[in-house]
Amino acid sequence: MTTPALLVQNVSHSFGATRALDDVSLSVPRGGFTALLGVNGAGKSTLFNLVTRLYANRSGLIEVAGHDLRRQPTEALRRLGVVFQSRALDADLTVRQNLMYHAALHGIARAEARSRIAEVLAQVDLADRAGARVSALSGGQVRRAEIARALIHAPELLLLDEATVGLDVKSRAEVLALTRRLIAEQQVSALWATHILDEIDPSDGLVILHRGRVLFTGTAGEAAAATGGDLTRAFLDLTGVQA
Amino acid sequence: MSGWSTAFRGIAWRETLRFVNQRGRFLAALVRPLVWLFIFAAGFRAVLGLSITPPYQTYVLYEVYVTPGLCAMIQLFNGMQSSLTMVYDRETGAMRTLLVSPFPRWFLLGSKLVAGVIVSIIQVYAFLLIAWFWGIHPPLWGLVAVLPALVLSGLMLGAMGLFLSSAIRQLENFAGVMNFVIFPMFFASSALYPLWRMRESSILLYDICRFNPFTHAVELIRFALYLQVNWLSLGVVGGCLALFFGGAVLMYDPARGFGVRRKGG
Numbered sequence: 001m002t003t004p005a006l007l008v009q010n011v012s013h014s015f016g017a018t019r020a021l022d023d024v025s026l027s028v029p030r031g032g033f034t035a036l037l038g039v040n041g042a043g044k045s046t047l048f049n050l051v052t053r054l055y056a057n058r059s060g061l062i063e064v065a066g067h068d069l070r071r072q073p074t075e076a077l078r079r080l081g082v083v084f085q086s087r088a089l090d091a092d093l094t095v096r097q098n099l100m101y102h103a104a105l106h107g108i109a110r111a112e113a114r115s116r117i118a119e120v121l122a123q124v125d126l127a128d129r130a131g132a133r134v135s136a137l138s139g140g141q142v143r144r145a146e147i148a149r150a151l152i153h154a155p156e157l158l159l160l161d162e163a164t165v166g167l168d169v170k171s172r173a174e175v176l177a178l179t180r181r182l183i184a185e186q187q188v189s190a191l192w193a194t195h196i197l198d199e200i201d202p203s204d205g206l207v208i209l210h211r212g213r214v215l216f217t218g219t220a221g222e223a224a225a226a227t228g229g230d231l232t233r234a235f236l237d238l239t240g241v242q243a
Numbered sequence: 244m245s246g247w248s249t250a251f252r253g254i255a256w257r258e259t260l261r262f263v264n265q266r267g268r269f270l271a272a273l274v275r276p277l278v279w280l281f282i283f284a285a286g287f288r289a290v291l292g293l294s295i296t297p298p299y300q301t302y303v304l305y306e307v308y309v310t311p312g313l314c315a316m317i318q319l320f321n322g323m324q325s326s327l328t329m330v331y332d333r334e335t336g337a338m339r340t341l342l343v344s345p346f347p348r349w350f351l352l353g354s355k356l357v358a359g360v361i362v363s364i365i366q367v368y369a370f371l372l373i374a375w376f377w378g379i380h381p382p383l384w385g386l387v388a389v390l391p392a393l394v395l396s397g398l399m400l401g402a403m404g405l406f407l408s409s410a411i412r413q414l415e416n417f418a419g420v421m422n423f424v425i426f427p428m429f430f431a432s433s434a435l436y437p438l439w440r441m442r443e444s445s446i447l448l449y450d451i452c453r454f455n456p457f458t459h460a461v462e463l464i465r466f467a468l469y470l471q472v473n474w475l476s477l478g479v480v481g482g483c484l485a486l487f488f489g490g491a492v493l494m495y496d497p498a499r500g501f502g503v504r505r506k507g508g
Contacts, residue, residue, distance in 0.1 A: 052343045056497035077345035086336040090257075092264050097257075104253020105344035105351075107246025149340070 003066035005030050005157040005189030006051065010060035013046055013212075020046040022212040024060075028157065028191050033183050034205035035220065036193040039241060043212040044193040045085060048161045052082050065156045078106065081155030081188075083146045085162045091135040095126060095145050098134060099152055106153035113152070120148040123185075124178060140171030144178060151182070158183075158190040164199065172199075197232050210239040250346050251354045258358035261328070272320065272366045273373070276313035280374060284309050287435075296437050298469040310379050311465035312434025314367045314389075318397045319457060321363035323425055325355070326404030330411050342495075349492045352405060356488070359404075360397035367393055385468045392467035396460035399480045402487035403456075409494030432458040433465075456483040 006028040064076040103113035202221035288305040332338035442449040459476035466473040
């Protein structure tokens, strides 16, 4: 049996008296696209902060490509690429400078970094914008540059936290299509946190998170089957959220 | 091992790039001490008599006395600028890029600290060069001997900035740090006047100045510039460096959830 790209078992997290995650368990298979679906405040970002070790995990188990985040944080983080919900690039630097910096943070030497940058920028169709300052890019280009940044160290798992937030319809579709293409081409696994149901295909893995608890794990098609193929209805039924 | 040095060089490169991109910051860093040297020192020279105090072996002009204090001031403000950058990075989210690196946090913070010190030392030497043309002539070897003192004092003041940045939740709170930390630290020190002068006015203030780590950073630089070692200051600065850096590493520990804003999702 192959080790999953991400394994989360019985993880809970509280902020004071507020329980943000309650006994969460999920798994992201290798080479697949898994959507983490939940309304705002469901606990998606908290889960991402735990998996990226921005928050320390005190309960349960988190493994990235078989590496325990608590015992082998270096090995686990090395295999992780993250696209944060808000911009994480330095707006005053160029795209190439940002990527050089990120490559260095992963210990990639300059010569190798240069060739990796050319490679990932071509993959995200930003090769011609390498010398542009991030502040001069459009919203969609910034997201693509963020994806390039997350891919620079060739991670096995890509975490994307509401990567299309704030984008227009066209840019949103482009970023989603790009992510799916990269997963197919590079055999990277992805956990795509979203609250937009249109972004999910029936064949995608699906985890529904609501008020810090996992309500469903399976494929989107399986979730929708109970309501005659209507994922929106299935989501509303499961979470009790009013349409 | 090469991965570690690559990461360090990357962090240092980014800090330098940021500094180069912000030309106004370099200018401000130079203008501030030069205003003290050219204007304030000229005024104070007339009213402030200086006795012969170590490391000086003769009467010195006020400009000469104040120069090491102004070097330390550059480093103090640079440390606070780094702290401000950390808070800004945390607010904008850019810091997460640093913190999700596979390298341990003490190393990431340490690299950022050292990078900031390199930038501050460049500023100090630029200031000393201008001061030289203004007639401030410490021994030539003193300009070399002061380097380790600048490294140590820069590290201590930078570590203090790092520690403070962990406690500042919002950029707006930074004005409070200026008013309650930087200015009192600078004025209640031996940077602008010898401590015996302070003792004449108030024993309490004199004691505050003596226990102020910034006083020891100034004295460490002053003595080194004149080819001497102030062992007490060396000990205090080293101790404070360990304390502030240890505190910063502790405060930025993932267990405290630092480096990220709490928001739903």
